[in-house]
Amino acid sequence: MNLWRNLSGRRRAVALAGASALVAxxxxxxxxxxxxxxxxxxxxxxxxxxxxxxxxxxxxxxxxxxxxxxxxxxxxxxxxxxxxxxxxxxxxxxxxxxxxxxxxxxxxxxxxxxxxxxxxxxxxxxxxxxxxxxxxxxxxNGGTPTPSPSNPTPTPSNPTPTPTDPTPSPTGPTTPPGPKVDNPYLNAKGYVNPEWKAKAESVAGGNRVSNNPTAVWIDRIAAINGTPDSSSNGAMGVRDHLDEALRQGAKYIQFVIYNLPGRDCAALASNGELGPNELPKYKSDYIDPIAAIQGDAKYKDLRIINIIEIDSLPNLHTNTGGSPGATAMCDTVKANGAYINGVGYALAKLGAIGNVYNYVDAAHHGWIGWDSNFSPVAGIIKEAATASGSTVNHVHGFIVNTANYSALKEPYFKVTDTVNGQMVRQSKWVDWNFYVDELSFAQAFRNELVSKGFPNSIGMLIDTSRNGWGGTARPTGPGPMTDVNAYVDGSRIDRRIHAGNWCNQAGAGLGERPKAAPEPGIDAYVWVKPPGESDGSSKEIPNNEGKGFDRMCDPTYGGNARNGYSRTGSLDNAPISGAWFPAQFAQLMQNAYPPLS
Incomplete structure (x- = not known):
């Protein structure tokens, strides 16, 4: 999955000094x-x-x-x-x-x-x-100031036209809505996917982590009922997993809702089955059946957590119009409203079920951490959350770093550090970003979303499944103070060649194990991307799942403008996205941080 997008802040930056503060x-x-x-x-x-x-x-x-x-x-x-x-x-x-x-x-x-x-x-x-x-x-006329974040009057940054769509807005819930808990992860046993558990235990040492809860990806219509002949995911469908969660005595289960029309419009490895104009089919053949199953009263005491459409809404800002990273597909789904209205419909339909908790994907610091992306993307998310019958109350929170590798915390350098009069922001690695890790970004972006009109009760999730960066290459202290690049490169625990590299990264390790309420504003650290499932194939592999070949998954590729023409850092011999990749899983365990016992 390509979670890196052209970061337009790069071309807008000048030699600046001081700390950042968003001012209305x-x-x-x-x-x-x-x-x-x-x-x-x-x-x-x-x-x-x-x-x-x-x-x-x-x-x-x-x-x-x-x-x-x-x-x-x-x-x-x-x-x-x-x-x-x-x-x-x-x-x-x-x-x-x-x-x-x-x-x-x-x-x-x-x-x-x-x-x-x-x-x-x-x-x-x-x-x-x-x-x-x-x-x-x-x-x-006027001059009326924008209210402060405590009483915002948001204006969408990139409104998307609402297409004429004969599909009606979602109707009421199949299970009467009831009071939701503030944090569905707190004091709750998570569902362990038996299919992932079996794969993990097929690799030596996998039993050390195989009992951690991971998300179930519903990445095409067939996955709703199970795909026994597929190379990715598994034979179990949505109802099978819910029944197994009841059998386990789990309190919560996590699903990834991932099948928008024109999905992943700026990448190829995780393109989907639906064309950009198939919004009615997305609603009737994908969201509605999922909602019907999740709304079965049989599951009313199970907290069902939906991760909504990874890698979608930020593209409408960073990869459209005149931006260097613009693609024809992203321009199309922005113009026809497929993403805005698809996400809105999913939020409304699923969020109307009393025991369902929706968390919307909010990219990561290496995608929207620039001020030119930060607030506009929050505005687009707000627009989607109030489209197609949805309201902000159908959103329980947001998730960052999904299926990505950005470090949770960078302990040895801060964005405010300076070296010989140069700010860390001026280094090649940071590239004028205002954030260097996911925790600080998630907490700041939560505040920005609240300022856009989301309830103050929203919580953030951080996917820590592959951002541990342990092993022998992990720094033990700050880098040399000779110049800002040497300092950052010697300090950073994120050992990717470039922060824009996203596919099957060599050297990556398991991160923090799933944990509830680890930091203020954070509902949980989660493993939404099941460790060991490929991001994309390292060469073209024909398949019937609509998944293409992206050169960012090719270890021989010299890169493009999005990653500074750097090598991809990808592992060789990788299968298509979502398929089991045992060599990657072995590496993730070897480089886990905190280390595995």
């Missing part, structure tokens, strides 16, 4: 009047400030008639404020007056459509936000 900006909306019936707009202006500099992210929403081109105007309140480097628009500045003109690819804004632009800037003394904006010369 002005939300300005013009009322509909006869004099201004053609052009109305709202502008969401947010900044991330540091001493002497800032990044501004601006979302423009057209509330009037469609336009084929646009320019946005505003005035800096402070005469020292300057635009230095912009993106997604052509910026000009005269004195305190700034104009941003559309690029060729984002000039068209339909009624209700929006676009996001931004720039890096400099300031001295203070950095107040503009209070007045114009769109095509018409004032977006």
């Amino acid at each position: 900006g002005g939300l300005v909306t013009i009322p509909v009047t006869a004099a201004q019936a053609a052009t109305q707009c709202s502008v969401d202006y947010t900044t991330n400030d540091w001493p002497g500099g800032f990044t501004a992210n601006i979302t423009i929403k057209n509330l009037g008639d469609p336009v084929s081109s646009w320019n946005l105007g505003f005035t800096f309140p402070n005469g020292s404020q300057r635009v230095q480097q912009g993106w997604a628009a052509k910026f000009t500045q005269s004195g305190q007056n700034v104009t941003a003109t559309n690029e060729s690819w984002n000039g068209s804004l339909g009624s209700g459509a929006s676009t996001s632009i931004g720039f890096n800037g400099a300031w001295s003394g203070s950095n107040p936000k503009p209070t007045s904006f114009t769109l095509n010369g018409v004032v977006c």
